Amino acid sequence: MLGKLICVLLLSAGMLIYDIPRLKKSSSHDRIVYGIMMLPLLYLAFVFIAIFNLLSKPAEQIVHWLNPQQS
Amino acid sequence: MNKQEQISSIQMSMLLLFFMTGSSIVIVPAPLTNLGGNGAWISLLIAAAMGTLLLASILYLYRKNPELSLIGQSRALMGNTLTLILLLPLTCVMFWNVAGIVIEIGTFFKNTMLKETPTYAVNTMFFVTIALTALAGIEVIARMAAVLLALMFAFIILIWILVGSLYHPEYILPIMPDGIGPILNAAYVVYGFPYSELVVFAVILPFVRKKDKTKLGKHMYAALIVNTLTLILSVFSSIMVLGPLSGDLKYSLYQLARLIYFQELIERIESVIGFSLIIGFYFKASILLVILMKLLKELLKLDDERYLVFPVSFICLLLSVTTYTKEAELEELVNTSWPLINNITYVLPVLLILIVTVIRSQFGKGKKQEI
Structure with a gap:
């Protein structure tokens, strides 16, 4: 944590x-x-020291539609 | 990065070639052969065909209004509010896209050369270099591209030649043992990274000199063809040397470099080659950061975007050390969500602007004929 703080x-x-x-x-x-x-x-600095996933379900459905063999 | 900056059409096509080949030459072959097997090259051809359509779209828009970038065209066609709604998600995703390239290079370093160094130290060094490069402007980057592109391709070709004794052409067959499904799945992944990302070049095409306008299309298509051939050859060499393992070993070009053994004179040269491959990552991130700065300048109506280079780079750095810090999460994102995210935020706005432009130009023609 100290290293991150010094870096920032x-x-x-x-x-x-x-x-x-x-x-x-x-x-x-x-x-x-x-x-x-x-x-x-x-x-972000605070997150580092101390939305995309919403699309993962429809993306998985697209992949399954393209390649039904993949589990 | 002022308005007077101009580059030639060959330089623009070199930037496209660097952007498309930079990080993908190291990263793409492994997931591609993992999903598509020996038919990975067919997936590449499908994705490249989609990429060609996208390139044709942005070149059509450029020919219609050579002095306007994507933002200028959107403003002229749809007004300020709709432009902000369309291009704000694109800007947010581009922030992460720059960070994503550096996450990949950080992971590459962590797995291969700098195993004990904290990721944020590697990423910080990278972002300082990228920010300084973006600060130098597109003309300087275009001049650097000629030298660094030659260096990168020289090392790639050198690897292909030096592992020549290890090639097993029989590994290439059978091509489609499991049907078309895995091929389409692999095509979806490689379409997301790198082919659908090329639409961001619509932002910097107006930097091409007016006298080179007519030659731009030819040079850009040539760059895309060279990129596709390079990736196909990279996939072939990976399969012919590593066989069934080519899908499981990450960074296959680096793995090939590790296998080089030539007359007891040349061996264990992967670090030298690794550093030349890093040029690709660095340059792609620099080009994308320049595009992001140009986008922010026009979107936020700034007088000079140079003030924002360091804050934007810093935000990207912090995104690179706080998002997708686990390798499996990043792999999952690239293989499933990234193509969809790209389609929604990058491709959709460009297609909407293209459709409106086509309708407007057809409507304009009809009106002229009536008169």
């Missing part, structure tokens, strides 16, 4: 050091989009 913090620091000076020169629309992008990033 280092990458976040590197990203912000690179992006913030450039964001200062950008439009407010771009800055808002950048801010919105941080939300899924923070959520």
Whole structure:
């Protein structure tokens, strides 16, 4: 867990050091989009440190229809 | 990644060839022969035929509006709201698609070379490289493609030649012992990865120079044919060397490289070849990230998408270490759900835009004739 935390913090620091000076020169629309992008990033970082499956049933039916021999 | 960036039609076709062959040359032969047996090459031909139809669709759309990308065409035909509804799922799936390529390479490393290294360390290194490549832009990537494509294909051909003494042509028969079912099943899998993914190129086709517009179709079809032949030869070589085991041993091209033994001079060279095969994964992920950035730029009406390269790469990295972390789950996804997900999120929007374009152009012709 400590390794994951250090990894996320280092990458976040590197990203912000690179992006913030450039964001200062950008439009407010771009800055808002950048801010919105941080939300899924923070959520996923939390999931990492601390929908597709809905389609698995119909996909299995397609496979069974194509190849009935496969169990 | 500004608007002035332009590449030639040959460079675009090289990007397509890299995108289609990159990771699939290592991954595809094993599940394909596992499902389709000795008839795996027939499955590849069926999937390639479907891929050709999809390529024809995106080239038709490009010919209709060479200066507009998929998003621009969708906006012109269906308005802003419908475009967002159509292309938002495509964008979300593309986020995972970039992550999925890196999950595969992480698994490849874990199973073959870096057995003690944590997956997130491998994936992080990969994503830093991919982000920096995407930041350099499509022109730089296209120039890199020429060198790296030659390197990758040289190593692939070298493997085929050096394992020549181990070929058993009799392993290729019988072709369809269990009928057409397994062949269709394998075709479904290989259609999902990589053939149905080529529709994302509709986003970057406007980067082709205007003077190369007429030659683009010919070059893109040639790239698709080379890709199909490479995959078929890879399946054949895998079956001829590994026989019935070719479906059970993952990363069959790497497995072939392990078997190379030539006059006590050349042996155990799989690591050297492994690194050249990794180029394919890296390049495919880089191309897909560039396409994703271009898509986000147009969809969100950004002035410059370069600001988002690192956050988007970071999101993809976190997706790669939090989703499908178990190998069996990923295999299940690729073999069953991925073709369906691709059809719904990638192919369906393109087909809808194509149908509306065809109807509009026919309707326009009818009106002109009436006048």
